[in-house]
Amino acid sequence: MAKFSGSRVFVVEDETLVLFNLEDILAELGCEVVSQAMRLEQALTLAQAANDVDVAILDVNIGGTTVFPVAEILAEKGIPLLFATGYGREGLPVEWQDQAVIVKPYSPSDVERALAPLLEAASQP
Amino acid sequence: MAELDYARIFDVLPSPFMILDANLVYVAANKAYVETTGRTLETLLGRQIFELFPNTGESGRRLKHSLETVVATGKPDTLAYLPYPIARADGDLEYRYWTAVHVPILNDAGEVEFVMQNTVDVSEFARIRAASTVPFATLSAEARLIERTREAEASNADFRRLFQQAPGFFAILSGPRHIFTFASDSYLRLVGGRLVLGRTVADALPEVVEQGFVDLLDRVYSEGYVHQAESARLMLARTPGREPEETYLDFSYHPIRDPSGEITGVFVQGTDRTEAVKAAQLQRLLIDELNHRVNNTMATVQSIASQTLRSTSDPVVARNAFQARIAALSKAHGMLSDRRWHTTEIGRLVRQELDAFDTNQVRYNGPMLMVNSKATIALAMLLHELASNAVRHGALSQPEGRLDVAWREDDADNLVLEWRERGGPAVTAPDKRGFGARLLDTIVSGELGGHLDLSYDPAGLIARLSIPPVGYIAQELTLG
Numbered sequence: 001m002a003k004f005s006g007s008r009v010f011v012v013e014d015e016t017l018v019l020f021n022l023e024d025i026l027a028e029l030g031c032e033v034v035s036q037a038m039r040l041e042q043a044l045t046l047a048q049a050a051n052d053v054d055v056a057i058l059d060v061n062i063g064g065t066t067v068f069p070v071a072e073i074l075a076e077k078g079i080p081l082l083f084a085t086g087y088g089r090e091g092l093p094v095e096w097q098d099q100a101v102i103v104k105p106y107s108p109s110d111v112e113r114a115l116a117p118l119l120e121a122a123s124q125p
Numbered sequence: 126m127a128e129l130d131y132a133r134i135f136d137v138l139p140s141p142f143m144i145l146d147a148n149l150v151y152v153a154a155n156k157a158y159v160e161t162t163g164r165t166l167e168t169l170l171g172r173q174i175f176e177l178f179p180n181t182g183e184s185g186r187r188l189k190h191s192l193e194t195v196v197a198t199g200k201p202d203t204l205a206y207l208p209y210p211i212a213r214a215d216g217d218l219e220y221r222y223w224t225a226v227h228v229p230i231l232n233d234a235g236e237v238e239f240v241m242q243n244t245v246d247v248s249e250f251a252r253i254r255a256a257s258t259v260p261f262a263t264l265s266a267e268a269r270l271i272e273r274t275r276e277a278e279a280s281n282a283d284f285r286r287l288f289q290q291a292p293g294f295f296a297i298l299s300g301p302r303h304i305f306t307f308a309s310d311s312y313l314r315l316v317g318g319r320l321v322l323g324r325t326v327a328d329a330l331p332e333v334v335e336q337g338f339v340d341l342l343d344r345v346y347s348e349g350y351v352h353q354a355e356s357a358r359l360m361l362a363r364t365p366g367r368e369p370e371e372t373y374l375d376f377s378y379h380p381i382r383d384p385s386g387e388i389t390g391v392f393v394q395g396t397d398r399t400e401a402v403k404a405a406q407l408q409r410l411l412i413d414e415l416n417h418r419v420n421n422t423m424a425t426v427q428s429i430a431s432q433t434l435r436s437t438s439d440p441v442v443a444r445n446a447f448q449a450r451i452a453a454l455s456k457a458h459g460m461l462s463d464r465r466w467h468t469t470e471i472g473r474l475v476r477q478e479l480d481a482f483d484t485n486q487v488r489y490n491g492p493m494l495m496v497n498s499k500a501t502i503a504l505a506m507l508l509h510e511l512a513s514n515a516v517r518h519g520a521l522s523q524p525e526g527r528l529d530v531a532w533r534e535d536d537a538d539n540l541v542l543e544w545r546e547r548g549g550p551a552v553t554a555p556d557k558r559g560f561g562a563r564l565l566d567t568i569v570s571g572e573l574g575g576h577l578d579l580s581y582d583p584a585g586l587i588a589r590l591s592i593p594p595v596g597y598i599a600q601e602l603t604l605g
Contacts, residue, residue, distance in 0.1 A: 018425060020432055
């Protein structure tokens with residue numbers, strides 16, 4: 001049985017090929033992508049409607065803008081966040097510095113390591 | 126020999142001269158003197174000096190004593206470093222330092238009829254000397270300078286020139302309201318050539334008040350400490366008539382003390398660091414951006430590798446497909462790089478992918494349309510997948526097959542592109558969606574927010590895609 005079997009993931013990633021890779025990695029980890037957006041306005045709509053999501057993986061830079069408005073909505077709902085960025089943690093603004101980060105390009109084990117504490121925390125009563 | 130006109134010579138002498146009678150009433154003053162006092166000749170003549178310039182302080186007493194001594198003794202007298210406030214025409218009181226030489230003019234009976242005064246304004250010299258942090262090695266010459274007006278004048282001019290032309294900026298502010306009494310050339314350049322001399326900081330540079338610099342000067346003036354700052358950011362009007370610009374300065378404020386230890390002003394010195402700071406910021410930004418782009422490209426390449434290896438178990442097929450996909454990505458990058466990573470012309474993208482084919486077999490045309498960097502990469506990958514599919518399974522797998530590609534901008538500014546194959550092997554819809562179809566759909570519907578119509582017509586594959594303006598028109602140029 002896959003490691004995070006049944007975990008429900010919200011994904012924002014604006015590049016098709018990178019998204020494919022992430023979808024494949026998540027599938028191997030047993031995660032289910034329940035919401036997936038590639039553009040900001042679509043991501044905002046989905047974030048507002050999101051419920052029953054265990055974790056969100058958010059590409060920081062989407063189409064020349066940033067994903068933080070989406071992150072705010074999801075954080076309000078108490079959904080754990082994992083930022084994916086080519087800039088590294090230093091690229092995150094101060095208010096998001098404490099969030100989990102994976103740096104592109106990431107491997108399946110990078111994703112697994114980053115997700116583990118977020119999903120464990122979420123499964124606590 | 127021409128007769129000399131002494132009155133004219135007196136008038137044009139470069140340093141201030143005036144003549145009083147034995148009652149200390151003005152009888153003459155040259156242009157330089159009149160200018161220094163900020164009055165007119167008419168207001169001076171016939172008036173008693175202390176009536177016009179009342180000064181009950183120490184300086185006034187010294188001046189009066191010197192003049193009376195000359196009248197009484199008939200011998201010259203010199204006053205060194207006489208601090209003397211002058212009320213300027215605008216009403217502000219300006220503190221200046223003078224060295225004054227008083228010379229008696231005797232009548233035929235040998236009595237003092239007039240006293241002539243020659244003053245040299247040594248304000249800058251006095252203040253610079255008082256600014257203890259300025260490293261002047263010539264202070265030992267002070268005594269002589271005080272005694273000899275001409276030497277003082279010469280040194281004053283030297284110091285002034287030294288400071289005036291120094292690469293760092295210097296300014297001297299006098300009194301509690303911080304009136305500019307000296308500003309070097311570089312200081313004037315810094316503030317956009319504004320007329321600052323004789324004006325208060327708040328009046329001359331209004332934009333710095335809100336930014337706390339006058340408060341800072343007040344504190345240096347009242348508390349007497351040295352304020353230093355490195356790469357301090359401020360908004361300063363650098364060009365007349367323009368909005369204040371971001372400026373970075375290394376600067377310090379030093380209290381200026383008179384010989385009694387009283388603070389009389391603030392010495393300002395510093396260096397404009399704006400260009401260096403901005404260059405460092407830009408470099409940081411470019412390095413960050415480069416890292417970001419390299420990392421994102423790595424992520425794309427990683428995904429291409431992973432997707433390619435996943436789609437076939439034949440290593441030769443995988444290797445060729447991988448290399449071709451990387452080449453398509455690389456060419457798109459090259460085209461973007463040519464245009465500063467801003468836009469690409471869609472015709473170039475299509476030609477790049479289809480140029481290798483016989484023109485009898487492949488045709489393409491459409492108007493010149495610019496697409497943004499994101500759409501460039503996405504469309505390059507999409508066109509590559511369509512072309513390689515056509516070569517492997519579609520119209521381009523047979524000599525009699527034909528491919529037509531046409532693009533246009535529709536009434537709603539959507540970019541509409543049609544890929545139409547015919548004459549190849551009969552087409553049937555695949556049982557399950559492969560990598561190519563998944564890629565097309567995700568790029569068009571997901572990444573670019575458009576619409577894809579993929580038709581498995583038996584005569585040949587037809588792909589119609591429509592991309593809204595927001596998905597392909599370049600926004601203003603950013604590094605992102």
